Amino acid sequence: MTTRSLFLLPGDGIGPETMAEVAKLIDHMNAKEGAGFVTDQGLVGGSAYDAHGEAISDADMDKAMAADAVLFGAVGGPKWDDVPYEQRPEAGLLRLRKDMALFANLRPAICYPALADASSLKRDVIEGLDILIVRELTGGVYFGEPKEITDLGNGQKRGVDTQVYDTFEIERIAGVAFELARTRSNKVCSMEKRNVMKSGVLWNEVVTATHAAHYADVELTHMLADAGGMQLVRWPKQFDVIVTDNLFGDMLSDVAAMLTGSLGMLPSASLGAPDPATGKRKALYEPVHGSAPDIAGKGIANPIAMIASFAMCLRYSFAMIDEAVRIEAAVAKVLDDGLRTGDIMGDGARPVSTAEMGDAIVAAY
Amino acid sequence: MTTRSLFLLPGDGIGPETMAEVAKLIDHMNAKEGAGFVTDQGLVGGSAYDAHGEAISDADMDKAMAADAVLFGAVGGPKWDDVPYEQRPEAGLLRLRKDMALFANLRPAICYPALADASSLKRDVIEGLDILIVRELTGGVYFGEPKEITDLGNGQKRGVDTQVYDTFEIERIAGVAFELARTRSNKVCSMEKRNVMKSGVLWNEVVTATHAAHYADVELTHMLADAGGMQLVRWPKQFDVIVTDNLFGDMLSDVAAMLTGSLGMLPSASLGAPDPATGKRKALYEPVHGSAPDIAGKGIANPIAMIASFAMCLRYSFAMIDEAVRIEAAVAKVLDDGLRTGDIMGDGARPVSTAEMGDAIVAAY
Numbered sequence: 001m002t003t004r005s006l007f008l009l010p011g012d013g014i015g016p017e018t019m020a021e022v023a024k025l026i027d028h029m030n031a032k033e034g035a036g037f038v039t040d041q042g043l044v045g046g047s048a049y050d051a052h053g054e055a056i057s058d059a060d061m062d063k064a065m066a067a068d069a070v071l072f073g074a075v076g077g078p079k080w081d082d083v084p085y086e087q088r089p090e091a092g093l094l095r096l097r098k099d100m101a102l103f104a105n106l107r108p109a110i111c112y113p114a115l116a117d118a119s120s121l122k123r124d125v126i127e128g129l130d131i132l133i134v135r136e137l138t139g140g141v142y143f144g145e146p147k148e149i150t151d152l153g154n155g156q157k158r159g160v161d162t163q164v165y166d167t168f169e170i171e172r173i174a175g176v177a178f179e180l181a182r183t184r185s186n187k188v189c190s191m192e193k194r195n196v197m198k199s200g201v202l203w204n205e206v207v208t209a210t211h212a213a214h215y216a217d218v219e220l221t222h223m224l225a226d227a228g229g230m231q232l233v234r235w236p237k238q239f240d241v242i243v244t245d246n247l248f249g250d251m252l253s254d255v256a257a258m259l260t261g262s263l264g265m266l267p268s269a270s271l272g273a274p275d276p277a278t279g280k281r282k283a284l285y286e287p288v289h290g291s292a293p294d295i296a297g298k299g300i301a302n303p304i305a306m307i308a309s310f311a312m313c314l315r316y317s318f319a320m321i322d323e324a325v326r327i328e329a330a331v332a333k334v335l336d337d338g339l340r341t342g343d344i345m346g347d348g349a350r351p352v353s354t355a356e357m358g359d360a361i362v363a364a365y
Numbered sequence: 366m367t368t369r370s371l372f373l374l375p376g377d378g379i380g381p382e383t384m385a386e387v388a389k390l391i392d393h394m395n396a397k398e399g400a401g402f403v404t405d406q407g408l409v410g411g412s413a414y415d416a417h418g419e420a421i422s423d424a425d426m427d428k429a430m431a432a433d434a435v436l437f438g439a440v441g442g443p444k445w446d447d448v449p450y451e452q453r454p455e456a457g458l459l460r461l462r463k464d465m466a467l468f469a470n471l472r473p474a475i476c477y478p479a480l481a482d483a484s485s486l487k488r489d490v491i492e493g494l495d496i497l498i499v500r501e502l503t504g505g506v507y508f509g510e511p512k513e514i515t516d517l518g519n520g521q522k523r524g525v526d527t528q529v530y531d532t533f534e535i536e537r538i539a540g541v542a543f544e545l546a547r548t549r550s551n552k553v554c555s556m557e558k559r560n561v562m563k564s565g566v567l568w569n570e571v572v573t574a575t576h577a578a579h580y581a582d583v584e585l586t587h588m589l590a591d592a593g594g595m596q597l598v599r600w601p602k603q604f605d606v607i608v609t610d611n612l613f614g615d616m617l618s619d620v621a622a623m624l625t626g627s628l629g630m631l632p633s634a635s636l637g638a639p640d641p642a643t644g645k646r647k648a649l650y651e652p653v654h655g656s657a658p659d660i661a662g663k664g665i666a667n668p669i670a671m672i673a674s675f676a677m678c679l680r681y682s683f684a685m686i687d688e689a690v691r692i693e694a695a696v697a698k699v700l701d702d703g704l705r706t707g708d709i710m711g712d713g714a715r716p717v718s719t720a721e722m723g724d725a726i727v728a729a730y
């Protein structure tokens with residue numbers, strides 16, 4: 001029997017509650033379908049810091065590196081606001097991304113029909129929305145050196161971060177975007193600020209060259225990232241795949257997620273390069289939403305983004321397409337049935353807890 | 366008689382057309398009210414490049430430095446897409462900002478009641494919206510060194526930009542935000558990415574210290590810039606003044622502007638520090654919208670953002686508050702009368718040209 005190893009990092013805040021619902025689904029698939037998932041669990045973020053003074057331990061990093069896939073909940077909260085920079089909760093996530101070389105972050109922004117009215121945007125603007133933001137995740141200003149605060153004397157300090165991109169980093173993320181576009185509407189829009197940033201000039205040049213060399217069948221457009229933010233708000237359906245750098249991707253994917261009104265529903269996948277020998281790629285799956293410390297521990301968080309992240313895991317790490325589709329259909333069904341956690345509550349719907357939502361999805365699977 | 370010197374830089378695209386409507390208002394105020402405006406005009410952007418190979422000439426820079434205020438239209442267009450980086454149209458604007466030391470960029474995002482339906486957001490989300498984004502304009506990744514593309518050999522290049530902030534730069538922009546908040550709802554939200562950027566850590570620290578030392582009466586909150594983008598989409602009315610750095614300010618102010626549905630209406634002011642001797646500050650006023658090359662030369666552009674920028678000029682450079690209020694009231698009146706350029710056209714409104722809109726505003730003034 002195939003075994004499939006999953007390393008679970010629930011993290012902080014609502015992470016553990018939402019991860020518990022995925023664990024139900026995993027148990028169900030093991031029991032009913034012999035899916036062969038073998039899970040292990042570790043600590044990340046504030047909870048890891050509390051346990052051993054680092055946002056992730058070396059032992060847990062080793063397990064993450066060895067697993068077929070990592071499922072990640074969320075990190076952070078006011079409790080750790082004054083933790084030193086190198087130990088802050090986010091450092092655990094950033095180390096996972098960097099050490100696992102997860103350069104490709106896939107963030108779908110889709111509008112669930114049952115939730116179109118939850119958006120602050122007009123229904124016709126977002127109904128049927130289905131875009132994919134492909135964000136570069138291991139480069140740019142997140143990791144470039146120098147990254148430091150220096151004391152200049154006279155009461156003055158200087159804070160410095162460095163945005164760095166090399167040709168190969170842009171080439172490989174552009175390749176991911178073009179490949180994915182071919183499985184969708186065959187359109188890629190690349191966003192940067194080439195009018196202000198040299199890294200943007202290089203980005204634009206390399207995306208254009210990659211397109212010409214290997215993906216001329218895909219429609220490619222370019223947009224300045226600030227104009228891109230505007231256009232996402234004005235008429236998001238003009239986009240199919242958007243490819244952009246680490247920092248712009250952070251901003252633009254959050255705006256895109258909020259457009260849909262379905263923030264508590266949106267998953268993401270962070271992928272490495274396929275191993276030339278085995279074809280396997282390292283991968284981490286996490287909801288787009290954060291740790292929501294204000295509602296943590298109350299059993300009211302929406303587990304759907306975490307469950308949808310597991311569906312992405314089935315799709316991208318295990319090629320279990322049927323199962324992924326069935327999970328997505330189960331989510332759509334419980335929403336059609338009117339089940340809602342508090343964040344997506346609407347008139348006439350049935351309020352449910354985190355666990356009730358998870359149970360209903362397992363039952364509908 | 367007082368003379369007030371204005372240096373006009375219409376720039377490219379729809380810049381000249383919209384500036385022509387401000388010129389009408391200036392002539393009117395000189396003739397009817399002895400306002401004493403003395404104007405001169407120069408070239409910036411692509412039109413300056415075409416004339417003398419630079420995005421702004423030294424002679425025009427000197428005039429901009431000497432004037433009481435600069436009125437700026439817009440720069441750029443496909444014609445200049447392949448101009449070398451140092452000569453590209455935007456370089457003219459960036460040089461003006463840097464050499465005039467215009468560190469404080471004020472970008473109001475207000476929703477004109479008559480236009481609430483033009484927004485892609487629901488009416489209740491944006492009706493009555495009135496927020497002010499205070500963007501740092503002479504620092505950060507826009508100007509930090511190194512900023513370069515280097516050839517690494519092997520077909521690899523490296524693009525680098527550097528985000529740099531010193532304590533004093535953060536202090537002075539925070540001061541501007543707090544002062545402005547006192548004239549409004551007394552609330553400032555500071556946005557950065559302190560969870561990823563050292564410059565964000567310093568930003569947060571200095572804004573907090575400036576607040577404690579001099580502005581403890583103002584309510585201060587902090588938000589991560591990506592969450593800020595989300596919250597702008599979700600419920601923008603939670604904000605009053607937002608203070609942020611150059612690049613986040615670029616992104617967030619564009620998103621905020623698009624929320625209002627009134628992009629063709631929104632002005633901005635870029636201010637230097639007051640001269641210790643005279644109290645005067647260098648200043649440049651420009652619409653938030655760009656050069657819109659697709660509609661340039663057709664006489665259909667909306668001149669209101671340019672006219673509203675002139676109203677900001679009266680307010681901030683000449684303390685002509687009554688006149689500024691009268692211009693703003695004239696704009697509101699012509700909108701209430703149903704006059705609309707194409708970009709803000711709606712059911713039952715009266716379509717007018719750029720010149721007709723300008724004439725109507727002069728008549729209503």
Ligand SMILES: CC(C)[C@H](C(=O)O)[C@@H](O)C(=O)O
Nearest residue numbers: 090091093094250560561591
């Ligand atoms: C938690 C934080 C470090 C992270 C980021 O900035 O990348 C988050 O905002 C995200 O988008 O995944």
Ligand SMILES: CC(C)[C@H](C(=O)O)[C@@H](O)C(=O)O
Nearest residue numbers: 195196226455456458459615
């Ligand atoms: C034209 C460009 C250089 C400029 C910027 O990025 O600052 C523009 O987008 C703006 O916001 O004023």
